Amino acid sequence: MGKNIIIAGAGHGGLTAAYHLSNSGYNVTVYERAAQESELGYEWEDFFDARTFDEAGLPESETGKIPKVPISFYGPNPEHDPIRQTFSNGEVEMHMNRKELYAHLIGLVKEAGVQIVYGCTIYAPILIGSRVVGIKTSLGDFTGDLVIDAAGVDSPLRANLPPYLGIQNTLKQNECVYAYRAYFNRLEGFEDVKNEYKTYLTGDGKTVTTWAVTTEKTVDLLIARFEPFGQDVIDEMYKIFKADNPHLGDQLVLGGQVVKIPLRRPIAVLVADGYAAVGDSACMTVPIAGSGIANSIRAGKILADVIRTDRNEEYSAYTLWKYQVTFFNKIGNSSAMIDMARAFLLSLKKEDLEFFFGNKILTSEDVSFNTNETSAKEMFAHFSPAVILDRLKKVGANRALIRKIGAVAVRIGRLKLVTSRMPDTYSRPAVIKWAQKYEQLFADTSM
Numbered sequence: 001m002g003k004n005i006i007i008a009g010a011g012h013g014g015l016t017a018a019y020h021l022s023n024s025g026y027n028v029t030v031y032e033r034a035a036q037e038s039e040l041g042y043e044w045e046d047f048f049d050a051r052t053f054d055e056a057g058l059p060e061s062e063t064g065k066i067p068k069v070p071i072s073f074y075g076p077n078p079e080h081d082p083i084r085q086t087f088s089n090g091e092v093e094m095h096m097n098r099k100e101l102y103a104h105l106i107g108l109v110k111e112a113g114v115q116i117v118y119g120c121t122i123y124a125p126i127l128i129g130s131r132v133v134g135i136k137t138s139l140g141d142f143t144g145d146l147v148i149d150a151a152g153v154d155s156p157l158r159a160n161l162p163p164y165l166g167i168q169n170t171l172k173q174n175e176c177v178y179a180y181r182a183y184f185n186r187l188e189g190f191e192d193v194k195n196e197y198k199t200y201l202t203g204d205g206k207t208v209t210t211w212a213v214t215t216e217k218t219v220d221l222l223i224a225r226f227e228p229f230g231q232d233v234i235d236e237m238y239k240i241f242k243a244d245n246p247h248l249g250d251q252l253v254l255g256g257q258v259v260k261i262p263l264r265r266p267i268a269v270l271v272a273d274g275y276a277a278v279g280d281s282a283c284m285t286v287p288i289a290g291s292g293i294a295n296s297i298r299a300g301k302i303l304a305d306v307i308r309t310d311r312n313e314e315y316s317a318y319t320l321w322k323y324q325v326t327f328f329n330k331i332g333n334s335s336a337m338i339d340m341a342r343a344f345l346l347s348l349k350k351e352d353l354e355f356f357f358g359n360k361i362l363t364s365e366d367v368s369f370n371t372n373e374t375s376a377k378e379m380f381a382h383f384s385p386a387v388i389l390d391r392l393k394k395v396g397a398n399r400a401l402i403r404k405i406g407a408v409a410v411r412i413g414r415l416k417l418v419t420s421r422m423p424d425t426y427s428r429p430a431v432i433k434w435a436q437k438y439e440q441l442f443a444d445t446s447m
């Protein structure tokens with residue numbers, strides 16, 4: 001084999017791997033659908049963990065680090081007080097316009113000598129036997145020694161791999177959300193209104209997340225649902241936002257499109273001979289928050305490290321398996337745990353949420369995790385046994401809720417067992433058997 005690496009799609013993890021590999025002497029080419037650099041990313045601003053660049057061995061961006069922004073969670077009943085996050089002074093996170101983030105990453109990979117081919121739509125992988133040897137694209141076929149799939153949630157590579165490789169081709173309906181995001185103007189004359197990051201928990205069975213974020217000049221709206229939706233839903237939700245945020249104007253300033261986000265644990269198998277998936281193509285978002293920038297970038301670094309230690313340049317499922325194991329130990333197992341918590345949250349009906357808010361069961365301290373925390377340990381660090389006992393006492397009167405909490409605890413126990421039994425080395429039958437067990441845990445998460 002050799003050192004020719006194809007990065008399929010300019011996803012964040014693919015660019016991170018490209019940067020490290022090119023700096024280590026590999027020939028790296030990115031094939032990207034967007035016609036030019038300026039079309040990459042979105043117009044809006046995203047949050048992600050401030051440790052990301054450092055952990056991934058990337059030079060820091062000069063801008064973006066800001067004090068952590070607290071979120072206020074609003075329940076379905078407007079009479080109940082919201083639960084507000086509080087952070088101590090000095091806690092920071094990254095807040096970057098996605099176009100600026102792309103400009104930073106693209107600047108780095110160009111400097112490292114990576115080639116980027118724009119205006120190139122990838123259709124499918126090229127295989128010889130069970131090995132991925134290249135990509136079929138609108139500009140012709142390209143071959144390489146390894147294909148890194150960084151083409152996002154609808155990756156045509158993952159979708160068209162032969163099923164016998166054990167890599168999940170398609171995602172289920174409730175494993176992706178369709179997110180509408182738009183910045184509207186902020187009307188003047190509402191002096192009482194503060195800048196606030198409001199997240200609404202509706203329990204309406206349709207809306208997974210909604211937020212209205214008021215800044216100096218704009219109100220940033222997000223609506224995320226499991227089913228695709230059109231202007232009628234946006235208009236209906238706008239009215240609801242407007243009732244609670246009278247300062248919301250009707251001029252669209254930025255954004256305004258619907259984009260798909262994976263909202264589930266990482267896929268069970270990330271590698272095949274000549275192939276590795278990273279980022280949204282492998283569902284690496286934090287399953288509660290849908291934030292995937294930090295995990296994609298971290299995974300890109302893990303992948304590059306594993307490739308660099310493959311001295312015989314095999315890039316087989318066997319040698320790439322170390323990427324899978326390291327990723328799951330550092331990030332994936334924790335994400336799977338968070339996915340269980342997501343199933344619990346989604347099982348909460350409007351009346352359950354009203355019970356939580358009305359009886360003040362959760363405190364500010366309980367919810368003061370960063371939306372981009374990638375580890376279940378960090379996210380739920382506050383829940384010591386004493387705290388859990390205290391909360392259970394408060395929920396005690398509500399038997400249905402106690403049952404749901406019990407069910408999620410049992411599932412988390414099973415998940416821990418299954419993830420601890422991931423094969424150490426790659427053998428396809430053993431890996432496929434393990435993957436089936438992992439997926440089976442989530443087959444029915446109704447509680």
Ligand SMILES: Cc1cc2nc3c(=O)[nH]c(=O)nc-3n(C[C@H](O)[C@H](O)[C@H](O)COP(=O)(O)OP(=O)(O)OC[C@H]3O[C@@H](n4cnc5c(N)ncnc54)[C@H](O)[C@@H]3O)c2cc1C
Nearest residue numbers: 009011012033046047121122151152259279280291292293
């Ligand atoms: C509304 C919204 C808000 C979000 N907010 C946050 C946030 O605050 N924080 C956070 O961490 N994450 C956030 N995310 C999630 C985040 O966008 C992703 O998890 C992150 O971008 C990682 O995905 P990726 O880089 O792997 O893939 P993508 O960002 O999807 O990039 C894939 C790349 O591949 C290219 N591509 C796709 N198909 C093809 C093809 N067939 N041929 C060639 N090229 C192709 C695309 O053009 C794109 O450049 C948000 C997402 C949305 C939609």
